[in-house]
Amino acid sequence: RSARGNRHRVPRIGIMGGTFDPIHNGHLVAASEVAWVYDLDEVVFVPTGRPVFKLDKAVTNAEDRYLMTVIATASNPQFTVSRVDIDRPGVTYTIDTLRDIHAARPDAELFFITGADAVAEIMRWKDADEMWGLAHFVAVSRPGYSPDLQTLDVPARAVDMLEIPALAISSTDVRRRSRDGEPVWYLVPDGVVQYISKHGLYH
Ligand code: ATP
Ligand code: MG
Numbered sequence: 647r648s649a650r651g652n653r654h655r656v657p658r659i660g661i662m663g664g665t666f667d668p669i670h671n672g673h674l675v676a677a678s679e680v681a682w683v684y685d686l687d688e689v690v691f692v693p694t695g696r697p698v699f700k701l702d703k704a705v706t707n708a709e710d711r712y713l714m715t716v717i718a719t720a721s722n723p724q725f726t727v728s729r730v731d732i733d734r735p736g737v738t739y740t741i742d743t744l745r746d747i748h749a750a751r752p753d754a755e756l757f758f759i760t761g762a763d764a765v766a767e768i769m770r771w772k773d774a775d776e777m778w779g780l781a782h783f784v785a786v787s788r789p790g791y792s793p794d795l796q797t798l799d800v801p802a803r804a805v806d807m808l809e810i811p812a813l814a815i816s817s818t819d820v821r822r823r824s825r826d827g828e829p830v831w832y833l834v835p836d837g838v839v840q841y842i843s844k845h846g847l848y849h
Contacts, residue, residue: 657754660689661747663740667706668842669718670834672815676786679810680759681724688724690747691715694738695731699767706847708732717837741773744780756781762791765805778804789814824848
C-alpha cells in the first residue's frame, strides 16, 4: 500500500461494466472491494448499450439503466458513470469500452472488473488478445459460480481472482421480485427502489 496517498503516481482506474438492469448492491460491493484491494483512485461504471450476450432478451432502455446507475453511485466520491457504451451505436463489445476509456484517460492504468460468471465468457469476447494489453482483469467471487481459470485459455497473470463478501443478488431476481410484488429494499439502493416504482419498470 505504499502508493496510497501518493498524488504523483499513475492514476489507477477500475471499469465496472454491466447491463445494470437494474444496478444492485452486489455490483456496488464488487466495485468498492476491488477499489480498496487494488488501491484504485476511481471506479467508472459503464452501462452497456446492446449487450452482446443478451441479444435474445428484452433489456430496459439505456437511459433508465444509466440514470439508475447514476443514482446508485452518486454518494460515493470514487464512483463515476460513463456513457461511452450507451452512446456508441450497435452491440457493446468490451474491447470497444476499453479502447474508449483508454482514449479518454491515456495516462491511467485500467482494471476491468467482472464477476466470476462473466469471466467464463472472456474467451468468447471479441479481440480478447488485445484486451490483455489494455487492462488488468479482476474476477470477483459470486455465489453460485466457481470458474476454474486453469480450464480457460487465459494468459498467465492476465486475470486475478478476488474473494469478496458474498451477496446472492442478481438483476434477474430483482426484476422477478418487482414483477411479483415482492420487496427489493436492501437488495438495491433506496433511490433505485424508488426509481423502479416511479417509472413502473419491471411490471
Ligand atoms: P442479470 O441477471 O440481468 O444478468 P446481473 O445481476 O448478472 O444481471 P450484470 O449487469 O449482468 O448483473 O453484471 C455486471 C457485472 O457484475 C458482471 O461482471 C457480473 O458478473 C457482476 N455481478 C453481478 N452481480 C454480482 C454479485 N452479486 N456478486 C459479484 N459480482 C456480480
Ligand atoms: Mg449477468
